[in-house]
Amino acid sequence: MARGGRSMDWGFPRWRGYGSSREAVEVRLCDRHGCTEKGDCPAPKSPNSRERWYFCQAHAAEYNRNWDYFQGLDKEEAEQRARAEARDNAGYAEAQHYGWGGSGDGTRSRDEMRALEVLGLEVDAGFEEVKKAWRARAKELHPDVRPGDEAAAKAFQAAQVAYEVLRQAEERREWRG
Numbered sequence: 236m237a238r239g240g241r242s243m244d245w246g247f248p249r250w251r252g253y254g255s256s257r258e259a260v261e262v263r264l265c266d267r268h269g270c271t272e273k274g275d276c277p278a279p280k281s282p283n284s285r286e287r288w289y290f291c292q293a294h295a296a297e298y299n300r301n302w303d304y305f306q307g308l309d310k311e312e313a314e315q316r317a318r319a320e321a322r323d324n325a326g327y328a329e330a331q332h333y334g335w336g337g338s339g340d341g342t343r344s345r346d347e348m349r350a351l352e353v354l355g356l357e358v359d360a361g362f363e364e365v366k367k368a369w370r371a372r373a374k375e376l377h378p379d380v381r382p383g384d385e386a387a388a389k390a391f392q393a394a395q396v397a398y399e400v401l402r403q404a405e406e407r408r409e410w411r412g
Contacts, residue, residue: 265289267290267291267294270290273291274290275291276290277289278295278299305317343358343404349400351401353396353397355368362401362402365398365402369395372390372391372394376391376394
């Protein structure tokens, strides 16, 4: 017969019910007005600020979709900051072939977006469209077609570099499968 103050689990705490002696857990709610979901995704309230919003997954995605890192900077400052970050993060550049290294929605890197802009294509252009646009630009700007035209020669070189960037990106995508 057991005494009144003694536990009946005989030293094996797992015999008790799970969570039977737990305290209530405090859950932080999403900071979006009217949302009652769990807010576990921190987001900065302003650039270079330690203060954070805490959003649920859906509102964090909405917040990030509208976030502009370079907001409030003029073009020169934005380019300078982008160069500094590229320099500081150069060690991570080799991870781009894993798919999560690119910017935006992950399908195109910033270099690919610039290359598409040089060729005058939309963001969702396929590689066949890239080839057609590059051939058209090459026929229009080739130094043999426009001898002595420096502007055309520079534009032709830019189109060549843009095509090479997009070709290598396409090869990486095919290699990854």
